[in-house]
Amino acid sequence: MPARRILSVWFPRLGADRLLRRLGDQHGAPFAVLEETGQMQVISSLCPLATAAGLRVGQPARDAHAMCAGLITRVQNPHAEASFLNALTRWAGRYSPWVAAQPPDALMLDVTGCTHLFGGEAALMATVLQDAADLGVHAECGLADTPGAAWALARYAGRGVVHDRSGDAIDQEARATRSRAAKRRHWERGGTAPGNSPGTQGQGSAPRIAAPGMTRQALAPLPVTALRLDGDTAAALARLGLRRIGDLTGQPRGPLARRFGKGLLMRMDQALGAVPEPVSPQAAPPRFATRLSLPDPIGLREDVEAALARLIPRLCDLLRAKGQGARAIRLEAYRADGTAGWVQIGLARPADQPDRITPLLAMKLDDLDAGYGIDILRLEATQVEPIYAARPAGHLDAGRAARERAGRDTALEDLIGRIGARVGLDAITRRHPASSHIPEKCSTVQPAAWSEPAAAGAWPLPPGPRPLLLWRPELVTAPDTPRPPATFRWRGQDHALADATGPERIAPEWWLDDPEWRSGVRDYWHVVTQGGARLWLFYAHGAALSSGWFCQGQFA
Structure with a gap:
């Protein structure tokens, strides 16, 4: 059985190469892609001319323009770059049937048994690099026995x-x-x-192909960052003088694990082949998307709505054909200047009907910046769930129940979706019953969009009335007696008793140590003051804490 051989293909200038493929007339000027960080714009990708001008990835855009006056910049589109990497994943299938994407800018190929079809490993690597160059994409490759070693060779081998x-x-x-x-x-x-x-021999360079069984020797001259370590660990190793992988492999494992954790040893073992690291290509997920290319750029809201009137029914047809419903939908607008903007909506229930999706997207159109004009609109269901059709069959009662489920009203779900489009779906909650007799634990709060309403008989009837507002127990200044006091002081005010109903005795959950219930058994009273306040007071009989009166809620 041949030794396992892994090829790592790294695209260090993926963002810039993607845009330069479209802007071919601007190859003669330095070009950079900018990433929005919230506070400022930083460089995420550079062309060779911009690198030669002294610019670097992560540099603020204002500093880059100060260093290079002729710099041409474009804003990063992460969705388009992810789609471009997926396209490169399909392209790499010509070299091996086992290709895995490594976002945001790399591929991993298992080329075991495939290299002879291209004339050997070196010829295969040269073919990959040349084909990538023909596509207008710069690539770096590394080939070794393990994914970790191939990753390291692609990024660090051959560099001074x-x-x-x-x-x-x-x-x-x-x-x-x-x-x-x-x-x-x-x-x-x-x-x-x-x-x-x-370390000075050959300027520390290493070949990009590690012969079978020679992984340790090929990785020895590479820096420790080639082990895919985080910055803090690599800096700590450098302070100790452990700058190359060869310096680490000769060290005792025990002290390294105690000082830097098991993550360092795991990365070393993965690179050297002591710990398996599979290459797992993912099956292509079903895509539910539709696109409309416009003959002329548009910018008016009415034009976008007219385009959506054609896109949304088509998307719903795609969903219904697979028995799916959309839970999250993204509208992407590609502008005439090469930039893009997008808005996203969420639905409380899976939907495959245009009349449920259109109002939610209409609420988000004001957030879509048309810029110099939109020439392509793309609508994609980014999150889907199956929709099971209910058909009446069998017994008469079962058929009636199926018809009720099939024709149930979705007004509440649509309302949740509309409110969630403005405040977020996670901000809308509903209460569900819980199996506890403790007042503050008798219900749980769940997101309304991701939970079903409680059944009609699911709420157990409490032995006594419960207040509309419930809070943590607050101390009430009153005589330490079990009977409701004639006068008491609460929240800095004096109250006089007008009426009291009770008591309702509630014992703590003895199998749990709840700090709020260390005062022991409670006697709850529905108290009405002469000022009209209807309060929920209780007298704690005292256990681990002293006894006394407390207020926990207020009735409507």
Whole structure:
């Protein structure tokens, strides 16, 4: 059985390459893609000319324009980049039937038994790089026995490592500290001279193909960040002088696990093949989307509504054909300048009817910025659930119940959807009964859009009336006697008793240690004051805490 061989294909300039494929006339100028971070715009992808100008990913847009006056920028469209990566996943199927996407910018291919069809591993890698270049996409590849090693070789092999005068690699240190690191001449105090440092041979480069069984040797000169470690762990290792993977593999595992956790050892074992890491391509999910390309850009609300009148019925037909209903729908508007905007709605119940979807989308159209004009509208059901058709069959009563379920009124669900479009579906809740005799625990709060209404007989009848408002017990200043006091003080005011009904005795749940019920058994009273207030008072008989009077609610 041949050894397992994994090919990692990384697209470091995916966002810029996607846009430059459409803006072919602007290849002669530096180009960058900007990401909205909420506070400012930062660079997420660069073309080679912009990189040569000194710009870098993560740099603020204002600094980039100051460094490069001729910089051309576009705003990032994450949905379009994800779709582009999915298209590249289908494209990579020509090299292997086992392709897995690694968002946001990479693919992982299991090429075991496939390389001979292309003339060997090196020829396969060259073919992938050339085909990607023909598509206008820059790619980097790495091939090894494990996904972790292939990932590391694709991103770090063949790159020169920054060295200081001591011969240590300092490419993982911040730029501000590299000038200080260059002054560390430790060989003058008995250290190894830079010319004799093993890390200086070949500028720390490594081949992008690790021969079968040679994974450890291929990874040894790479920085520890090639193990897919987080920034804090990599910085801590660098402070200890462990900058290369070869420095880690020779260290005792016990101290590394105690200091950096099991995550570091897991990443090492995955890269070296001691821990299996499968390549799991996902089956293509069913897509429910429809698109309308316009002959001329539009910007008026009436035009968008007319386009939706054609898109929504078509989307509902696609949903009904598969027995699905939409729970979340996204409307994407692609503008004439290459940018895009989108709005999203949620529904309280799965829907495949245009009259239930159209009003919700109409409420969101004001949030859609047309910019210089919209030339493509795309409507997609991003979250779907099955809708089971109820058909009368069998016994007469069963058929009647099926007809009632099939024709049940959806007015409440539509109302929840309309309110949720403005305040969010998670902000709308409903109460459900709970199996507890404690007043504050007799019900639970659940999201209305993700729960069914409680059945008519599900609510148990309490032995006594319950107040409309319920809060945590508040201390009442009154004589410490079990009978309702003639006068008491609550919330800074004096009250006189007019009427009292009770008591209703409620005992705590002895199998739970509830701090609110450490005062023992309670006697609840419905109290009416002379000022007209109708309060729910109780007298705690005292257990772990002292006895006394408390107020827990107010009647309407």
